[in-house]
Every structure is written in C-alpha cells, then in structure tokens.
Amino acid sequence: MTDREQDAKERLLEQDRTDSRGPLTTDTGVRVEDTDNSLSVGERGPTLLEDFHAREKITHFDHERIPERVVHARGAGAYGHFTPYEDLSDLTAAHFLSGPDVTTPVFVRFSTVAGSRGSADTVRDVRGFAVKFYTEQGNYDLVGNNMPVFFIQDGIKFPDFVHAVKPEPHNEIPQAQSAHDTLWDFVGLQPETTHMIMWLMSDRAIPRSYRTMQGFGVHTFRFVNTQGRGTFVKFHWKPLLGTHSLVWDEAQRIQGKDPDFNRRDLWESIERGQYPEWELGVQLVPEENEHDFDFDLLDATKIIPEEQVPVRPVGRLVLDRNPDNFFAETEQVAFHTANVVPGIDFTNDPLLQARNFSYLDTQLLRLGGSNFQQIPVNRPVSEVSNNQRDGFAQHRVHRGQTSYFPNSLGGGCPALADEGVYRHYTEKVEGAKIRKRAESFKDHYSQARLFLNSLADWEREHLVAAFRFELGKCEELAVRQRAVANLAHVDHGLAVEVAEGLGVEPPEDPGGARHTDTSPALSQANTAFG
Numbered sequence: 232m233t234d235r236e237q238d239a240k241e242r243l244l245e246q247d248r249t250d251s252r253g254p255l256t257t258d259t260g261v262r263v264e265d266t267d268n269s270l271s272v273g274e275r276g277p278t279l280l281e282d283f284h285a286r287e288k289i290t291h292f293d294h295e296r297i298p299e300r301v302v303h304a305r306g307a308g309a310y311g312h313f314t315p316y317e318d319l320s321d322l323t324a325a326h327f328l329s330g331p332d333v334t335t336p337v338f339v340r341f342s343t344v345a346g347s348r349g350s351a352d353t354v355r356d357v358r359g360f361a362v363k364f365y366t367e368q369g370n371y372d373l374v375g376n377n378m379p380v381f382f383i384q385d386g387i388k389f390p391d392f393v394h395a396v397k398p399e400p401h402n403e404i405p406q407a408q409s410a411h412d413t414l415w416d417f418v419g420l421q422p423e424t425t426h427m428i429m430w431l432m433s434d435r436a437i438p439r440s441y442r443t444m445q446g447f448g449v450h451t452f453r454f455v456n457t458q459g460r461g462t463f464v465k466f467h468w469k470p471l472l473g474t475h476s477l478v479w480d481e482a483q484r485i486q487g488k489d490p491d492f493n494r495r496d497l498w499e500s501i502e503r504g505q506y507p508e509w510e511l512g513v514q515l516v517p518e519e520n521e522h523d524f525d526f527d528l529l530d531a532t533k534i535i536p537e538e539q540v541p542v543r544p545v546g547r548l549v550l551d552r553n554p555d556n557f558f559a560e561t562e563q564v565a566f567h568t569a570n571v572v573p574g575i576d577f578t579n580d581p582l583l584q585a586r587n588f589s590y591l592d593t594q595l596l597r598l599g600g601s602n603f604q605q606i607p608v609n610r611p612v613s614e615v616s617n618n619q620r621d622g623f624a625q626h627r628v629h630r631g632q633t634s635y636f637p638n639s640l641g642g643g644c645p646a647l648a649d650e651g652v653y654r655h656y657t658e659k660v661e662g663a664k665i666r667k668r669a670e671s672f673k674d675h676y677s678q679a680r681l682f683l684n685s686l687a688d689w690e691r692e693h694l695v696a697a698f699r700f701e702l703g704k705c706e707e708l709a710v711r712q713r714a715v716a717n718l719a720h721v722d723h724g725l726a727v728e729v730a731e732g733l734g735v736e737p738p739e740d741p742g743g744a745r746h747t748d749t750s751p752a753l754s755q756a757n758t759a760f761g
C-alpha cells in the first residue's frame with residue numbers, strides 16, 4: 232500500500248468518529264445536571280416547558296427514524312479493501328484497476344430486497360451486493376445482486392414490479408418476496424420475468440451466508456481506456472469460500488430462531504478475524520463483437536454464457552472491519568449506479584439508464600436533502616471541490632465570495648483539470664423518438680431453459696418444490712394457472728410437475744418457436760455455476 236493509499240484508508244477510518252467520553256452535555260455542549268428527572272413544579276407537580284434538556288432529548292428521539300430504503304431496506308455492511316491482480320490500463324483508465332500496487336478501501340452492503348428493515352434474513356429473495364470503492368479518482372459504486380439477471384428489461388416497469396413484490400398494500404403481508412398473489416400475477420403477465428423467476432425459485436435465493444454468495448453487476452457496462460477505446464464488461468464476484476445455500480426447511484426454521492442469521496454471521500466472522508473474500512472477475516466483449524450473440528447485451532434478463540465469454544479474474548476483495556455504528560454507516564450509506572470514475576461508463580441498457588436516475592432521486596428523500604455525500608461513509612477520500620452551496624445540513628464552511636463558474640474573483644472553483652477528468656464515452660446514437668423495445672429483447676425463455684438444464688437433479692427437485700410452495704400460497708386460481716402456463720414455455724415437463732403439486736390443470740405443451748432452444752450448444756453453460 233502506498234503512503235497515499237494508507238492515508239486514504241486512515242482518513243476513512245477516522246472521519247468524524249467520536250467516543251462520547253466526557254461528562255453528559257446538551258447538544259450545544261452545556262453540562263447537564265440531571266437526566267432522569269424532568270424540571271417540574273415541586274416534587275409531584277407538572278413538568279415545565281422550560282426544561283430545554285428534556286425537550287431536546289425527547290425531540291431528538293422523536294426524529295431518530297429516517298425512511299427506510301424503498302427496496303433493499305434490510306442489510307448489513309462491512310469495510311475492507313480491494314486489490315487488482317494485474318494492470319488493466321489497456322482496458323480501463325480506472326486507477327483502482329491499474330495494478331497490484333494499488334489498494335482501494337471499500338464499504339460493502341448486503342441486503343434482502345422486499346422485506347422491511349426488521350424482517351428476517353433467510354427469506355426467499357434476491358440479495359443485494361453493493362460495493363463502494365473509495366478511489367483516488369472519486370467514489371465508484373458497483374451496485375449488484377447475488378443473481379446475474381433481473382426481472383425486467385426497462386426501468387419504467389420498476390415501480391410496477393416493486394409494487395407487485397413488496398408486501399401487499401391492504402395488509403402488508405408477506406415480508407418475503409415470493410409467496411403472494413401480486414408477485415405471481417405480475418410474473419404471469421410479464422414473461423420477461425421468467426429467467427429471473429427460475430433463479431428466485433432456486434436455492435440461490437436462500438444463501439447460507441453473505442460470505443458464500445456470488446455477486447453480479449448484472450448490466451453490461453463499459454470499460455474505457457485512456458485512448459477512448461471502449462470494451463463491454465460484465466462484473467462477477469466469486470466468494471473464496473465457495474457458493475453455498477440453505478435448504479428451504481432450514482431457512483424457514485432459522486427465520487424463527489435467529490432472524491439475524493446472515494447479519495450475525497458476517498459480523499462474527501469479521502470479529503473472529505475470518506475475513507470474507509471474493510474474487511472480482513470480468514467478462515469482456517470487444518465493441519466490434521456487440522452483435523455476436525443470440526440475445527442483446529443491453530438486456531439485463533440475460534447472462535453471457537461463460538462458454539462464450541470466460542470470466543477473467545482481475546482482483547480480490549477482503550472485508551476486514553465491522554462498522555462502528557449501524558445507523559451512521561450501514562443505514563446512511565448511499566450507493567448509486569451513476570457514481571462512476573474515469574474508465575467506467577454505462578451502456579444503453581434501459582434498466583441501467585433508469586437506475587442512473589432513481590438512486591440519487593430516492594436518496595435526496597431518504598437522507599434528507601442534497602448534502603448526504605458529506606456523511607462520513609459516503610464522503611470520498613479524494614478532494615471534493617465544487618460550487619455546491621447551501622441545502623439542508625450543509626456541514627462544510629465554504630469560504631469566499633463566489634460559488635459559480637467561471638469566476639475571476641476567487642473563492643469558488645475557477646478552474647477545470649487538464650487530466651484525470653471523467654470523459655463520457657463517445658458513442659454515436661441516432662434514431663426516431665419511440666416507445667418500443669427491440670426484437671432482440673423478445674426471447675424470454677431460452678436462457679430460463681438454459682438455467683434449468685444446468686441444474687443437478689437435486690437442484691431441480693428443490694426448484695420444483697419451491698414453485699409448488701410459493702405458488703401454493705397464491706389464492707387466485709387464474710393467477711396460479713397463468714404462471715404455470717408461462718413455465719410451459721420454458722419446459723413443459725417442469726410445468727406439468729409444478730401443476731401436479733398445486734392441484735391445477737397441467738398446461739398444454741405450447742411447442743412452437745418459443746419452445747425451441749435458440750442455443751442448444753450451451754445446455755450446461757451458466758455464468759453462475761462456473
């Protein structure tokens with residue numbers, strides 16, 4: 232680690248930490264005489280409004296809750312560091328990937344998606360895997376999940392999707408994502424969810440531990456090198472302990488016996504010095520090969536099978552320090568797909584484009600205004616120098632007369648850097664303004680079938696059992712029936728098996744083009760099982 236990196240890590244460690252060691256004071260630093268008895272008229276009389284200490288103490292308490300995240304509300308986080316194995320500067324200008332001499336501090340938050348902050352850890356759900364790299368070029372967030380695909384192709388559907396998977400609005404049941412009518416209603420009506428639903432019904436949705444969970448950036452992103460050359464990239468995290476899941480019966484028992492099972496495991500393993508590790512891997516596709524696939528690289532419901540593009544290991548992530556304060560750090564951390572550094576850029580994936588809007592927007596509400604990047608866990612270790620002023624909870628005292636660009640009077644930020652700046656990838660785009668998805672996004676079943684074919688017999692048994700269990704909780708018969716009929720497009724045998732366990736009519740074999748595997752050669756391929 233260089234001196235600068237050490238310095239960055241230490242700055243991160245020390246940012247605004249306090250031990251509250253002195254005698255008790257008010258928020259304005261006045262020493263308190265008594266914090267157990269309110270100021271009152273006589274020993275048995277009414278409490279006085281004049282008791283500023285009691286009012287301040289209770290008022291602070293009254294305001295101690297902030298909105299929980301609209302999704303991924305329940306999570307656990309830890310600090311650590313990332314070190315690349317080799318210099319990737321032929322591919323990307325990102326400094327944190329420029330060689331094994333560069334170690335970058337990180338904060339990682341794992342989460343479930345649908346339940347509220349107090350829900351159980353071991354529910355059947357997707358898990359978030361969000362990594363904040365505090366790089367010398369600014370913060371880079373890789374905001375991923377433990378499954379390599381997503382439910383929908385276009386972010387405009389996200390509010391509908393989330394309304395369908397969250398606890399139902401009339402009775403706020405259930406906290407888990409998978410067992411209710413609204414989810415299956417949405418799934419049956421939106422076949423693009425099919426591939427991800429296979430993952431959700433698999434054991435991947437009940438990880439044994441955060442330490443044994445894979446992570447995926449999901450979208451195709453873009454590496455850009457200093458010459459401006461772009462390369463498509465998919466990100467993978469592979470746990471060094473291997474990928475392990477619970478079985479459903481265990482998961483359900485643990486929900487009752489220890490709802491904090493995954494959170495506790497992460498905390499305790501770090502306290503014991505058994506630091507969890509992951510390897511970062513990349514799948515790289517040169518720009519000129521963009522259209523070499525029978526799916527669209529911009530479609531987040533698809534993997535790139537490893538048989539077609541192998542995963543290249545490029546670095547190692549270690550988590551070695553628990554947060555000091557859950558609320559200050561894990562709860563207030565703000566990840567955002569648009570937090571990128573030079574060398575990492577977006578693609579036109581319509582899901583990613585929506586995310587690039589959504590995270591900042593929601594954080595402005597969740598974290599109370601526009602200065603949340605000044606919260607210690609969000610603060611970059613690189614210098615921040617901008618003309619942003621004012622807003623709720625401004626913590627910096629900016630000196631000087633000006634806060635605009637350009638200016639010649641001093642005080643604001645009058646200059647732009649010559650190098651190290653973020654330059655957006657130059658991409659030529661043209662077309663009519665329309666609301667229509669490309670034909671290349673229309674195959675919703677081939678990769679779902681690929682996933683099914685990659686399963687061992689026992690994994691397939693668990694999948695069928697999960698479909699039966701979860702769909703069995705769905706009360707509306709027509710909704711069950713439609714979801715099973717949709718499965719028949721993946722594999723008629725699977726749909727019949729599920730239908731039998733549910734007591735619904737087995738669907739007809741749809742046959743036809745949609746039932747034909749578009750990539751038979753890839754029957755065993757699956758990025759996640761590599």
Ligand code: HEM
Pocket residue numbers: 299300301302303306340341342358359360361374375376380381385386387389448449450531564565566582585586589590593594597
């Ligand atoms: C939160 C992943 C799609 C909106 C999160 C978090 C993760 C995540 C890991 C938790 C971050 C944390 O720990 O604080 C993903 C992945 C997606 C996806 C992998 C698809 C590939 C979307 C889409 C939208 C969206 C399409 C909106 C259009 C949000 C919002 C939050 C969130 C609003 C809460 C953020 C906060 O309050 O800080 N997502 N998400 N996500 N996501 Fe996504």
